[in-house]
Amino acid sequence: xxxxxxxxxxxxxxxxxxxxxxxxxxxxxxxxxxxxxxxxxxxxxxxxxxxxxxxxxxxxxxxxxxxxxxxxxxxxxxxxxxxxxxxxxxxxxxxxxxxxxxxxxxxxxxxxxxxxxxxxxxxxxxxxxxxxxxxxxxxxxxxxxxxxxxxxxxxxxxxxxxxxxxxxxxxxxxxxxxxxxxxxxxxxxxxxxxxxxxxxxxxxxxxxxxxxxxxxxxxxxxxxxxxxxxxxxxxxxxxxxxxxxxxxxxxxxxxxxxxxxxxxxxxxxxxxxxxxxxxxxxxxxxxxxxxxxxxxxxxxxxxxxxxxxxxxxxxxxxxxxxxxxxxxxxxxxxxxxxxxxxxxxxxxxxxxxxxxxxxxxxxxxxxxxxxxxxxxxxxxxxxxxxxxxxxxxxxxxxxxxxxxxxxxxxxxxxxxxxxxxxxxxxxxxxxxxxxxxxxxxxxxxxxxxxxxxxxxxxxxxxxxxxxxxxxxxxxxxxxxxxxxxxxxxxxxxxxxxxxxxxxxxxxxxxxxxxxxxxxxxxxxxxxxxxxxxxxxxxxxxxxxxxxxxxxxxxxxxxxxxxxxxxxxxxxxxxxxxxxxxxxxxxxxxxxxxxxxxxxxxxxxxxxxxxxxxxxxxxxxxxxxxxxxxxxxxxxxxxxxxxxxxxxxxxxxxxxxxxxxxxxxxxxxxxxxxxxxxxxxxxxxxxxxxxxxxxxxxxxxxxxxxxxxxxxxxxxxxxxxxxxxxxxxxxxxxxxxxxxxxxxxxxxxxxxxxxxxxxxxxxxxxxxxxxxxxxxxxxxxxxxxxxxxxxxxxxxxxxxxxxxxxxxxxxxxxxxxx
Amino acid sequence: xxxxxxxxxxxxxxxxxxxxxxxxxxxxxxxxxxxxxxxxxxxxxxxxxxxxxxxx
Numbered sequence: 001x002x003x004x005x006x007x008x009x010x011x012x013x014x015x016x017x018x019x020x021x022x023x024x025x026x027x028x029x030x031x032x033x034x035x036x037x038x039x040x041x042x043x044x045x046x047x048x049x050x051x052x053x054x055x056x057x058x059x060x061x062x063x064x065x066x067x068x069x070x071x072x073x074x075x076x077x078x079x080x081x082x083x084x085x086x087x088x089x090x091x092x093x094x095x096x097x098x099x100x101x102x103x104x105x106x107x108x109x110x111x112x113x114x115x116x117x118x119x120x121x122x123x124x125x126x127x128x129x130x131x132x133x134x135x136x137x138x139x140x141x142x143x144x145x146x147x148x149x150x151x152x153x154x155x156x157x158x159x160x161x162x163x164x165x166x167x168x169x170x171x172x173x174x175x176x177x178x179x180x181x182x183x184x185x186x187x188x189x190x191x192x193x194x195x196x197x198x199x200x201x202x203x204x205x206x207x208x209x210x211x212x213x214x215x216x217x218x219x220x221x222x223x224x225x226x227x228x229x230x231x232x233x234x235x236x237x238x239x240x241x242x243x244x245x246x247x248x249x250x251x252x253x254x255x256x257x258x259x260x261x262x263x264x265x266x267x268x269x270x271x272x273x274x275x276x277x278x279x280x281x282x283x284x285x286x287x288x289x290x291x292x293x294x295x296x297x298x299x300x301x302x303x304x305x306x307x308x309x310x311x312x313x314x315x316x317x318x319x320x321x322x323x324x325x326x327x328x329x330x331x332x333x334x335x336x337x338x339x340x341x342x343x344x345x346x347x348x349x350x351x352x353x354x355x356x357x358x359x360x361x362x363x364x365x366x367x368x369x370x371x372x373x374x375x376x377x378x379x380x381x382x383x384x385x386x387x388x389x390x391x392x393x394x395x396x397x398x399x400x401x402x403x404x405x406x407x408x409x410x411x412x413x414x415x416x417x418x419x420x421x422x423x424x425x426x427x428x429x430x431x432x433x434x435x436x437x438x439x440x441x442x443x444x445x446x447x448x449x450x451x452x453x454x455x456x457x458x459x460x461x462x463x464x465x466x467x468x469x470x471x472x473x474x475x476x477x478x479x480x481x482x483x484x485x486x487x488x489x490x491x492x493x494x495x496x497x498x499x500x501x502x503x504x505x506x507x508x509x510x511x512x513x514x515x516x517x518x519x520x521x522x523x524x525x526x527x528x529x530x531x532x533x534x535x536x537x538x539x540x541x542x543x544x545x546x547x548x549x550x551x552x553x554x555x556x557x558x559x560x561x562x563x564x565x566x567x568x569x570x571x572x573x574x575x576x577x578x579x580x581x582x583x584x585x586x587x588x589x590x591x592x593x594x595x596x597x598x599x600x601x602x603x604x605x606x607x608x609x610x611x612x613x614x615x616x617x618x619x620x621x622x623x624x625x626x627x628x629x630x631x632x633x634x635x636x637x638x639x640x641x642x643x644x645x646x647x648x649x650x651x652x653x654x655x656x657x658x659x660x661x662x663x664x665x666x667x668x669x670x671x672x673x674x675x676x677x678x679x680x681x682x683x684x685x686x687x688x689x690x691x692x693x694x695x696x697x698x699x700x701x702x703x704x705x706x707x708x709x710x711x712x713x714x715x716x717x718x719x720x721x722x723x724x725x726x727x728x729x730x731x732x733x734x735x736x737x738x739x740x741x742x743x744x745x746x747x748x749x750x751x752x753x754x755x756x757x758x759x760x761x762x763x764x765x766x767x768x769x770x771x772x773x774x775x776x777x778x779x780x781x782x783x784x785x786x787x788x789x790x791x792x793x794x795x796x797x798x799x800x801x802x803x804x805x806x807x808x809x810x811x812x813x814x815x816x817x
Numbered sequence: 818x819x820x821x822x823x824x825x826x827x828x829x830x831x832x833x834x835x836x837x838x839x840x841x842x843x844x845x846x847x848x849x850x851x852x853x854x855x856x857x858x859x860x861x862x863x864x865x866x867x868x869x870x871x872x873x
Contacts, residue, residue, distance in 0.1 A: 097856035120853030171843055178836040185828060202821065209825060 007051070008035035008147065038147040047105055053098040070305075070324060071137035073152050078136065084114055086128045087136065092149040094123045103148060110134060110142050124153055166285040173278035176221035180271045183213040187268040191791060194264065207259050210267040217271040218252055221278060238430035240277075240471065246430065247466020248273045251793075254459045257452075266463055269793045276801060277471030284475040284495065306345035309335040309389065317352045317389050334392045338383045346379040346392045347399045353388030357381045380713065401713065425769060426470075433465040440784050457786045464783040464793055467776045469800040473768035476808040481761040484812060489729075489745035490754050497740045498765065500724045501758035503705045507653055507751070508696065508718070510710035511664035511671060514728055514748075515678050516640040518711070520552055522559035523621065524637040528607050537634040540565060541626050544580040544589055548572045552624060555638050573597075577624075589626045600627040609635060620670025642677055649748040650679045656752055659704075663687050663695060665714055692718035709751060711735055726751065761811050768804045775800040 004018055007028045019030045023043065030036040042048055079086045094100060100118045107116035107127060112134030118125045129139060143150045186206045193203055218226075226249075228241035251270035258265050308330070310321040322337050330336070330346055338344055344357065356368035359381040368384055371377060377390055380401045396402065441458030445451065478495035485492050492498075509515050525534045532540075542560030545553030547570045570580040576597070577590010588598045592613075595602060602610050609632060613623040616637050624636040653660050661682035664671040671685035684695060696706050696718055708715065708722035712735060719725030719738040727739035728746050736742050743750050775796040782792060842848065 097853075097859075100853065100856070118853075119850040120856060122850075167843060167848075170848060171840065174839045174843065175836065178832060178839065182828065182832040202818075205821075209829075 004029050004031075006031035006035050008039045035147070038145065042102070042106075042146055045106060045109060047102055050098050050102045053101070054096050071135075071140055073305075074136060074140065074150075077152060081128055083130070084128050085131050085136070086126065088153045089125050089127065089140075090151040090153045091118065091123055091125050091143060092151055093147060094118070099148070102146065103143065106142065106146055107139065110139060113139060125150075162285075166282070169278065169282045169285055172221040172224070173275070173282045176217045176271065176275040176278050179213045179217045179221075180268075180275045183210055183217075183268055183271050186210045186213070187794075190265065191794075194789075194791070200262075204259070207265050207267075210265065211256065211259065214252060214255075214267040214271050217274055218248055222248060222274045225274070225277075238427055240426050242430050243426050243466055244273055244277055244468075244471070246434075246462055247468070250459045250462040251466075254456060254463060257456065264789065266793055269463060269797065272794075272797060273466055273468040273471075276468045276797075280471040280473075280475035283479045306330045306334075307337045307339070309337060318387065328396075330392060330395050332392055332395060335389055336392060337387065337389050339387055340383060340385050342383050344377050344379050344381050344383055344390075347394040347401075348377055348379075348390040348392045350375045350377060350388050350390045353386055355386030355388045356384045358384055425773075429465075429773070433462060436465070436780070436784070437461040444786070453786075457784070460783040460786070461780065464779045464796065465776055467772040467800060468797055469804045470769065470772040472801060472804050473772045474765055476804060477761050477765045477768060477811060480808050480811045481757060484757060485741075485754060486744075488750055488753060489743060489747065490750050491729075491742040491744060493740055493742075497724060498758045498761045500705065500740070501707070501755055502762035504658065504707045504724060504755060506659040506661070506699055506704045507707045507709065508661050508663050508692075508722070509650075509680065510708075510712065510715050511662055511666060511674055512640060513711040514709055515646050515662065515674060515680075516642055518640065520555045520622065520638045521641050522555045522636060523639040523641065526609070526612065526635040526637070527633070528604070528609050528635065529631070529633040532633065534634075537626065538636075539563065540582055540587060541589055541624075541634070541636060543567050543582060544570065544578055544587055547580065548578045552622065552638050553578065556624070556636055585628045587626065587628050589624060592623075592625060595625050595627055595632060598627075600625075600630050600632055602632065604632070618669045619673040620666065642674065643746075643748055645747065645749050646678045649751060652749075652752040653755075654679075654681075656755060658755070663692050663718070665689075689714040689717050693721045696721045707751075707755075709748075726754075757811070764807055764811050768807055771803045771807070772800050775803075 008030055019033050019036050021028050021030070021036055021040070023040075028036075028039065030039065042050060074087060074089065077087050077089070091103060094103065097120065100120055103118055103125070104116050107113050107125075112130045112132075113127060114130060115128040116125060127139060129136070140150045186209050189206055190198075190203065190210070192198075193206075222245070225241045225244045228239065229245040232239055232242055248270040251266040251273070255265035255267050255270065257263075305324045306327055307322045307324055309317065310323060317335075318337075327345055335351065336345060336348070338355075340355070350371050350373050352373060354370075354372045357371050357377060358368050359378055369375075371388060376393075378401070379394075379399045394400075437458040440461050441454045444454030444457050449457075474495060478498060481495075481498055482492050512518055522538075525538050527534050527537055529537075538556070538560050542557045543564040544567055545556045546564050547567060565582050567580040567582055569586075570578070572578045573590070573594065577588065577594035579586065579588045579590075579598070581587070588594065588600060592602065604610070613625070613635055616623050616635075620639070622638040624638060625632050626634045626636065650660055659682070660680050661684060662671060662675045662678070662680045663684045664674070665687055666685065668685040671683050675681075675683035684692075687695065692708075692715065696708060699706050700721075700723070705723045707724045707726065708718045709726045709728070710716075710719055711728035715727075716735050716738040719727060719735060719740075724741070725739040726741045726743060727735040729736070729742050729744040741754065779792055779796045
């Protein structure tokens with residue numbers, strides 16, 4: 001018996017579960033009849049090219065574990081589109097271009113569907129259908145029939161705003177760009193005229209057209225800047241927006257005046273300032289938007305419904321009728337049924353049934369927790385193997401989960417908004433050039449120049465001082481940084497992360513799921529019987545455990561290599577262990593207490609295994625005993641293994657000059673053992689979520705810049721409090737929302753990489769800002785002396801923009817070392 | 818002079834045409850999914866489903 005791979009979902013599964021089907025002479029195997037049905041359906045539609053095209057790096061969800069779709073949940077999102085109906089939904093399970101292809105093709109072949117298009121990056125589908133020919137319910141069932149899960153698409157208000165803002169910016173930038181490019185044609189003709197001479201009538205025509213093209217750029221595309229300037233002016237607060245308004249506004253007014261008196265015009269400068277700044281803002285908005293969108297999609301996974309029991313009906317609580325109700329309608333005292341694989345919808349106490357719950361994301365406890373009648377369950381934890389019924393004791397805002405989310409919100413509210421570096425400089429720069437411009441005008445007046453000459457000299461100072469490449473300096477570097485980071489699997493939420501990450505001097509790592517893999521695996525087999533080798537003992541244990549669905553059992557099964565012995569009389573005792581007969585041997589496998597139940601002695605003066613096992617338990621491992629005929633024959637040490645790259649990563653961080661510590665909710669022995677194995681110098685055991693936050697706050701008060709890396713809800717308050725919080729991508733939604741960056745691939749080596757990359761990017765940003773100012777400041781004396789020429793203004797702008805672009809591209813080198 | 822006026826007129830018409838096209842493109846969501854098209858273009862379109870399962 002070996003592990004097989006399902007031809008549809010690619011999950012490895014034991015052969016005893018296999019469902020086979022011979023199609024065109026080829027034998028296909030599936031993990032369940034659901035997957036087989038999907039395979040046959042896709043084939044019968046002639047879409048089996050999907051299986052050749054797809055590029056999956058991990059198996060999908062087996063079809064039989066999916067819940068039924070409730071079309072009622074989608075009803076509110078349906079839009080009228082003429083006679084047709086239209087809806088946006090999310091489709092779960094899409095992982096490659098072929099999945100998009102399969103879904104689009106399959107939907108297009110559903111009679112009545114007029115249009116189906118899936119966004120590759122966001123997995124959002126827009127479907128339009130004819131309500132007379134097909135119902136939404138059928139469309140959703142079709143999607144599910146090929147193994148994908150449709151989910152209602154709800155944008156948060158904040159996210160919708162962000163998207164609308166990005167689109168608004170695109171329209172404003174596009175408009176500015178089209179008018180500016182038209183404008184350039186006339187400006188170049190005018191420049192040529194300065195050098196070669198130009199007929200005055202033609203010149204004024206060209207100047208007039210140039211002015212007409214500049215007006216929409218300033219009044220439409222530049223409107224947000226103008227508005228912000230006036231808002232800022234009321235508080236005497238100067239920002240980048242004030243600088244842009246002053247620069248382009250003064251260039252425009254100056255040019256109009258010069259046009260009237262027959263001087264030289266600067267319309268191109270006025271328009272280009274706004275265009276380039278808008279380009280920078282648009283780059284910034286899209287880079288942030290993409291990360292936000294991915295995170296938004298991941299974080300919609302928590303349960304929105306609960307399956308409550310209807311009171312009347314059969315005696316056996318498990319055969320009673322159930323109904324799905326929205327979570328908001330769940331009341332204290334309701335009885336809720338939870339199926340295997342589902343998240344528990346609220347806090348409560350188990351009434352019937354037995355199971356194990358994975359609470360690691362909430363409490364940091366790495367092993368599944370056994371639940372039986374009377375146990376407390378936490379809302380948000382995942383029910384692993386059994387079905388149980390529990391009575392709701394707390395709902396809504398009173399739940400454990402809600403308490404943690406509140407503390408996250410508190411921490412987020414307290415976090416000071418970091419001003420972007422350029423804005424701080426601008427705050428000083430704007431008053432400076434205003435004073436310089438005023439002084440210039442005054443000096444000319446004192447010298448006895450006419451008022452209009454003096455005023456024009458003052459305005460020309462404002463024109464040349466506006467460094468339009470300043471608007472590109474930060475966004476371009478941020479864009480290169482986020483592109484590089486996301487190519488490696490790091491989603492960065494905002495550019496602020498760069499500055500903060502570049503200053504980090506203390507890294508705190510969570511244990512479960514961050515340093516370790518977050519699931520149990522077999523570390524060691526200790527044979528206590530000379531008759532049998534470790535391999536054989538492991539094979540015996542695996543054969544018995546193969547029939548159980550316990551996570552610890554699976555750790556042993558996974559380590560055995562997949563060849564099993566036949567087992568009779570299998571029995572599982574929840575929370576204790578399993579037993580079964582191999583050949584003539586009745587094998588008992590489980591905890592110390594289970595051995596005593598089966599009258600297997602735990603005292604052996606020769607090997608003294610009890611002492612050995614206790615020493616392992618002290619170090620935080622779980623010990624499973626295997627015995628038969630009154631004697632313990634082997635010990636299986638189960639542990640949550642370190643990720644393979646952990647030790648190397650910690651060393652690299654220490655080499656980068658970082659202090660590294662470990663914070664965990666687990667007990668001291670386990671935490672210290674893991675810290676020692678990973679090479680982490682400091683460890684803080686038994687930390688509650690709020691204590692982790694206090695730990696970080698304490699370090700920050702000492703002037704440390706702290707980076708926190710975690711995955712659980714229990715890390716969320718700490719992630720928000722930290723200077724930079726990084727969440728593991730397979731962690732929880734809340735952790736990802738509270739973090740500044742998310743590692744999509746759970747690969748710790750990305751941490752030193754992102755620290756180096758941020759250092760490099762931050763250095764480039766500082767250089768960019770310096771050079772953006774440099775060219776304009778060099779040209780300032782010319783403006784003051786009154787010999788400013790439009791070519792100089794254009795030259796300064798082009799030179800600094802080119803420098804900023806090429807310098808930003810340098811980030812791509814140097815981070816890989 | 819007339820040539821110049823004509824060319825100016827032509828360039829403005831073309832420029833504004835391109836601008837209106839751009840506005841339409843933004844509005845109809847052409848910029849919403851910059852990732853997808855590069856994969857879509859590689860897909861072979863088999864317009865008719867293979868009928869062999871149903872028929873044979």
